[in-house]
Amino acid sequence: MQRTLFRRGCMLRPLEVPFRYLFGPGPSNVPPRVLAAGGRGIIGHLHPEMYEIMNDIKKGIQYAFQTQNNMTIAMSGSGHAAMECAVFNTVELGESVLVAVNGIWGERVAEIAERMGANVHIMVKAPGGVFSNGEIEKALAKHKPVLFFLTHGESSAGLAHPVDGIGDLCRKHNTLFLVDTVASLGASPIFMDQQNIDILYTGSQKALNAPPGTAPISFNERACQKMFNRKTKPVSYLFDMAHLSNYWGNDGQPARLYHHTGPVSGFFSLRESLAILAEKGLEESWRHHKEVAGYLWKGLEDMGLKLFIQNKDLRLPSVTTIAIPEGYNWREMLQYIMKHHNMEMTGGLGPSTANCLCITTNMNMFINHCI
Amino acid sequence: MQRTLFRRGCMLRPLEVPFRYLFGPGPSNVPPRVLAAGGRGIIGHLHPEMYEIMNDIKKGIQYAFQTQNNMTIAMSGSGHAAMECAVFNTVELGESVLVAVNGIWGERVAEIAERMGANVHIMVKAPGGVFSNGEIEKALAKHKPVLFFLTHGESSAGLAHPVDGIGDLCRKHNTLFLVDTVASLGASPIFMDQQNIDILYTGSQKALNAPPGTAPISFNERACQKMFNRKTKPVSYLFDMAHLSNYWGNDGQPARLYHHTGPVSGFFSLRESLAILAEKGLEESWRHHKEVAGYLWKGLEDMGLKLFIQNKDLRLPSVTTIAIPEGYNWREMLQYIMKHHNMEMTGGLGPSTANCLCITTNMNMFINHCI
Numbered sequence: 205m206q207r208t209l210f211r212r213g214c215m216l217r218p219l220e221v222p223f224r225y226l227f228g229p230g231p232s233n234v235p236p237r238v239l240a241a242g243g244r245g246i247i248g249h250l251h252p253e254m255y256e257i258m259n260d261i262k263k264g265i266q267y268a269f270q271t272q273n274n275m276t277i278a279m280s281g282s283g284h285a286a287m288e289c290a291v292f293n294t295v296e297l298g299e300s301v302l303v304a305v306n307g308i309w310g311e312r313v314a315e316i317a318e319r320m321g322a323n324v325h326i327m328v329k330a331p332g333g334v335f336s337n338g339e340i341e342k343a344l345a346k347h348k349p350v351l352f353f354l355t356h357g358e359s360s361a362g363l364a365h366p367v368d369g370i371g372d373l374c375r376k377h378n379t380l381f382l383v384d385t386v387a388s389l390g391a392s393p394i395f396m397d398q399q400n401i402d403i404l405y406t407g408s409q410k411a412l413n414a415p416p417g418t419a420p421i422s423f424n425e426r427a428c429q430k431m432f433n434r435k436t437k438p439v440s441y442l443f444d445m446a447h448l449s450n451y452w453g454n455d456g457q458p459a460r461l462y463h464h465t466g467p468v469s470g471f472f473s474l475r476e477s478l479a480i481l482a483e484k485g486l487e488e489s490w491r492h493h494k495e496v497a498g499y500l501w502k503g504l505e506d507m508g509l510k511l512f513i514q515n516k517d518l519r520l521p522s523v524t525t526i527a528i529p530e531g532y533n534w535r536e537m538l539q540y541i542m543k544h545h546n547m548e549m550t551g552g553l554g555p556s557t558a559n560c561l562c563i564t565t566n567m568n569m570f571i572n573h574c575i
Numbered sequence: 576m577q578r579t580l581f582r583r584g585c586m587l588r589p590l591e592v593p594f595r596y597l598f599g600p601g602p603s604n605v606p607p608r609v610l611a612a613g614g615r616g617i618i619g620h621l622h623p624e625m626y627e628i629m630n631d632i633k634k635g636i637q638y639a640f641q642t643q644n645n646m647t648i649a650m651s652g653s654g655h656a657a658m659e660c661a662v663f664n665t666v667e668l669g670e671s672v673l674v675a676v677n678g679i680w681g682e683r684v685a686e687i688a689e690r691m692g693a694n695v696h697i698m699v700k701a702p703g704g705v706f707s708n709g710e711i712e713k714a715l716a717k718h719k720p721v722l723f724f725l726t727h728g729e730s731s732a733g734l735a736h737p738v739d740g741i742g743d744l745c746r747k748h749n750t751l752f753l754v755d756t757v758a759s760l761g762a763s764p765i766f767m768d769q770q771n772i773d774i775l776y777t778g779s780q781k782a783l784n785a786p787p788g789t790a791p792i793s794f795n796e797r798a799c800q801k802m803f804n805r806k807t808k809p810v811s812y813l814f815d816m817a818h819l820s821n822y823w824g825n826d827g828q829p830a831r832l833y834h835h836t837g838p839v840s841g842f843f844s845l846r847e848s849l850a851i852l853a854e855k856g857l858e859e860s861w862r863h864h865k866e867v868a869g870y871l872w873k874g875l876e877d878m879g880l881k882l883f884i885q886n887k888d889l890r891l892p893s894v895t896t897i898a899i900p901e902g903y904n905w906r907e908m909l910q911y912i913m914k915h916h917n918m919e920m921t922g923g924l925g926p927s928t929a930n931c932l933c934i935t936t937n938m939n940m941f942i943n944h945c946i
Contacts, residue, residue, distance in 0.1 A: 207766050210643070215635050217848055217852035221615045231836060234617050242840055243614025244592045246605055250918050253593055264586045272581070280788065281652050284813045284835040316812050395578050411838060415617055417651065437596030439810050440657045440689050448718055464655040465602060465780060465790030467841065469613055475590055482586035488886055526615055548619050 214281075224542075227563050228550040229359040229387060229523045231409035231416045232513065234473070237480065238414050240474035249466045257475050258452060258466075264478025268412075268486070269404050271396035275445070276422040277452040278342035278408075278474055280466050281307035285403040286419035288316055289443040292384050293423075293431040294351055294403065297321040298353060302349035304340070306333045307360040309384050313353045320439050332513055337369045344377040350430065351380045357388025359410075362513050362525030364392045371400025374504070381428050386410060386419075390481055391493040391522035392513040402427045408470070411493070411522050414477035417470040493521040500524055500563070522561045589633070595913075598731040598934050599921040600758060602780035602787045605844070609785050613844035620837045628846050629837075635849025636791040637906070638859070639783075642767035642774050647777075647825040649845055651837045654757040657776035657790035659687055660814040661753050664794075664802040665722055665774065668692040675711070677704045678731040680755050684724045691810050696720065697847035700728025700803045702796070703884055703896075705730035710739045715748040722751045722799065728759025730781075730925040733884050733896030735763045742802040751798050757781060757790075761852055762893035763929065767940060773801060775800045779841070782864070782893050785848035788841040811848045861901040871895055 212384075226233045247254055260278050270275070280286040291313065295301055301322040303314040306329040317324045326346040327335060335354070344352060352374055356365055367383060374381040378404040385394055390411035396404045402424050409416035423445070431445055438444045447463040449455045452529065481489060497519070501511060504526060512525035528534050536550055541547045549563050597604045605613075616627055633647050640647070650656040662684065666672055674685040676739050677700040677794035688695045694798040698706060706725070723745055727736055731875060738754060747753040751773040756765055761782035767775045773795050794802065794816070801815055809815045810915040818834040820826045852860060868890070872882060875897060883896035905922055912918045920934050 207641075207764075207769050209857060210638060210641050212638050212856065213854040215631060215638065215850045219612055219615075219628070219631075219843065219850070220624065221618060221628075221843065223616060224618045224622065226617070226619060227620055231617060231620065231839060234840075239614050239616065241590055242588075243610050245594060245610065246597070246602060247592060247595045248597060249602065249787065249918070250600055251595065253591065257590070257592075260586060260590075267581060267583050267586065270578075270581050281656070281813070282836045282838070285652070288811060288813050312812065319808055319810050319812060330628065363713065393578075398578050399580075415838065415840035417841055418619065437690055439690050441683065441690060442659050455879040465653045465778065465787040467653070467838070468602060469583065469605075469610075469786035469844075470788055470838065472590065472592065473840075479586045479590070485583065486580060498736060513734070548622070551609040 206264075216545060219233060223546060225545070225547040228548045230407070232411070232413050234413055234415055235480070238473045238476045241414060241476035242469045244469070244472055246468040247463070249458065249468055250462065254468065254471075255453060255460065257471055261475050261478060262452065264475065264482060265422060266481055267476060268420070269422050270394065270398065270422070270486070271404070271422050273396070273422045273424050275424070275428050275449060275454050276420070277448055277454065278471065279419040279421055279443075280470075281419060282409070282416050283384075283405065283407035283419050284312070284419045285443065286407075287313060287438065289445065289448075290350070290403050290405060291316050291322070292440050292443050293445045294380055294382075295320065295322045296434055296436055298323055300349040301346050301351045301353070302324065302327065302343055302347050303353045303509055304335050304355070306335070306363070307327070307331050307355065307358040309355040309358060309360070310353065331397060332358070332363045334363070334365060334518060337373060340370055341373045341377070344373060344379055348377065348505060349379050351382055353382045353384070355384040357385055357392060357520050357522065359387035359520065359523045362511070362520050362523050363518055364388055364520045365551060367394065367399050367401070371402070375400060380430060387523055388520060390486070390489050392520060393490050396422060396495040397424070408477065410476050411489070412474070412477045412481065414473040415470065418474045419551060439574040474512070497521040497524060526563065588762040593919060596918040597917070599780075599919045601778070603782070603784050605786055606851070609844045611848035612762065613786060613840045615840070615843055616682050617839040620839055621833065625839065625842075626824060628829065628842060632842060632846050632849060633823065635846065635853055636793060638853055639791070639849060640767040640793050640794070641765065641769065641857070642775070642793050644767070644793045646795070646799050646820060646825050646918055647791070648819055648825065649842065650790040650792055650814075651835060651841075652790060653780070653787050654755070654778035654790050655683070655923060656814065657778070658684060658755070658794045659811065660792060660816065661774050661776060661811040662687050662693070662722070663691060663811050663814050664816045665751055665753075665798060666691065666693045666896065667805055667807055669694055671696065671718050671720040672722045672724070673698065673714055673718050674724045675706050675726070676700070677734070677736075678729040679707070680726040680729065680731070683726065685833045686743065689946055703729070703734045705734070705736060705889060708744060711741055712744045712748070715744060715750055719748065720750050722753055724753045724755070726754055727765060728763060728891050728893065730758035730894045731893065733882070733891050733894050734889055735759055735891045737889075738765065738770050738772070742773070745773070746808045751801060758894055759891060761857070762862050763891060764861050767793060768795070779845050779848065782860070783845070783848045783852065784839065785844040804810050861892075868892040868895060897934065
């Protein structure tokens with residue numbers, strides 16, 4: 205059959221990418237070494253050398269998460285892929301899930317769990333609010349959830365939520381403890397094993413300084429017991445940990461079978477960003493973020509600005525939120541900064557949109573561009 | 576609380592990536608121009624310049640798919656993400672789905688549809704088998720599916736399945752026609768609009784020659800009518816087209832809201848690979864694949880080898896499958912070729928594993944390395 209071809213449209217011009225200082229809550233600027241890794245010629249996603257790189261990534265995540273969990277992988281997707289993976293695999297239809305909502309991330313997890321048919325209960329605080337361990341235990345006792353979700357780095361409000369003791373409460377109530385560290389990992393201390401966190405995930409694009417598109421996630425033995433003894437299959441084939449654990453060589457099988465095609469270049473860059481973190485060391489990374497953030501906080505307060513999170517110990521060292529003084533239009537200010545200084549800062553996401561500005565105090569940014 | 580840090584493990588050594596000729600069914604080698612695009616410094620996923628790049632990608636996909644569909648985007652994930660997106664959005668619980676299975680891809684879609692609770696019916700042929708339009712119409716009339724799935728480029732067998740006329744049958748029976756072109760797009764002609772295909776997807780990593788991790792997908796008006804008039808929300812928040820259409824600026828809303836963080840570098844490379852296809856032109860790309868594949872087929876047949884797909888007109892010009900002569904161990908042969916020539920070829924995936932070898936006759940490979 206003879207057919208007429210549509211035209212080639214406006215693709216006949218070069219790719220234009222301006223330089224930007226990425227001071228928003230994410231993604232962050234990517235250092236040249238990580239960009240170079242992502243720009244290497246690719247190999248097959250099932251080559252033995254790729255398995256070696258994936259093994260390195262697994263070890264790098266274990267270090268960054270401070271865990272010895274065998275079931276540690278990187279999702280082929282952004283933080284939301286890890287979010288859905290965690291919920292889809294550990295929860296079955298009709299099971300009770302408890303979600304702490306004090307910003308946008310809790311809202312997202314509640315929606316994800318509702319869509320897959322979980323019985324969702326939420327605990328709500330104003331943006332930036334902190335849940336006490338007493339409040340959490342009361343809700344665990346009341347709702348008997350199989351899964352409790354908390355955001356460690358609540359970037360929409362600039363909060364680093366305390367985690368100590370909650371893992372123990374979850375064990376007592378036979379609940380899995382799921383923690384989101386997308387905005388905090390590498391900047392604010394987290395100890396997956398010692399804090400009894402059952403499932404932990406993060407993104408590649410915040411303090412890890414890799415391009416977005418991969419998301420480290422780890423499950424401990426308790427989580428594996430629950431997710432590998434399901435009555436039904438998870439609703440997503442792509443995010444099914446039974447397959448992903450084989451793809452990552454975690455299931456003890458002699459061969460890795462084809463499941464999906466992983467983002468080879470994304471894995472190269474993630475591997476490199478985890479290597480940089482390992483070389484620097486977590487303690488130095490935490491210290492440096494704290495120092496840089498402290499410097500920024502002081503400067504902002506000296507200018508007469510108020511930070512959105514009052515208590516210094518609860519502030520995220522990777523994302524700083526400023527309460528907007530009355531009478532200022534933050535959209536205009538951000539446009540001015542972008543136009544004249546090529547700097548991205550953003551309004552808060554979700555509930556804090558109306559009243560705060562986000563600035564990333566990402567270590568890499570300050571090392572590369574500001575110090 | 577004082578805690579002990581786990582050690583940094585074996586991350587303190589450089590990234591090693593060998594050079595490989597990727598002649599497997601995918602991913603393909605990525606040309607330097609596309610690698611360079613993916614290695615550019617990143618910008619925010621919600622910057623106006625990023626929207627321009629996404630608009631270019633949309634136009635590039637429209638050209639490659641030969642469609643004028645507004646609802647055209649790239650998934651933040653591999654071909655399986657597009658597969659799940661198509662099924663999750665257009666099918667509701669209990670609805671009838673018909674899947675043509677003649678290799679691994681139909682099996683996958685059937686499993687995906689089953690997991691989300693569809694009423695799945697399959698038509699089965701041996702690997703490489705062709706479904707006649709008469710057989711398809713009979714099954715459409717019997718099962719009254721809301722969705723019919725067919726693989727255009729069945730890479731596990733090396734088949735380019737005919738598509739003409741099936742879209743019309745699907746319209747007649749009030750069924751959406753979903754076609755997988757992961758292995759064929761850019762190599763074997765497809766005309767989404769003129770062939771009345773309702774939903775079409777592909778991957779970035781085959782004939783498009785970009786790294787894996789993004790997946791173009793397009794929905795026509797009929798598909799949009801069905802998916803945007805659902806009674807229930809799709810089971811995945813991440814793959815919900817109501818959100819993704821806003822993120823891609825397709826829903827007519829003045830603002831694009833934050834949904835997930837797209838793979839910025841992956842979009843840079845996809846944009847560039849689509850630009851290369853537009854510059855070359857589809858007709859030239861199809862012609863070149865056909866010429867190169869024909870050259871390979873002749874050489875193989877002159878050596879006394881038999882191709883798995885007998886009928887030349889049904890062979891995929893992007894993946895050639897060879898029937899393995901009796902008495903040869905294909906695993907040993909592949910290991911030899913990899914070890915001595917750095918060339919990846921693979922056994923067939925799934926049902927054809929036992930009796931054929933796959934060789935990608937990807938245009939880019941032959942241009943860059945073989946001609």
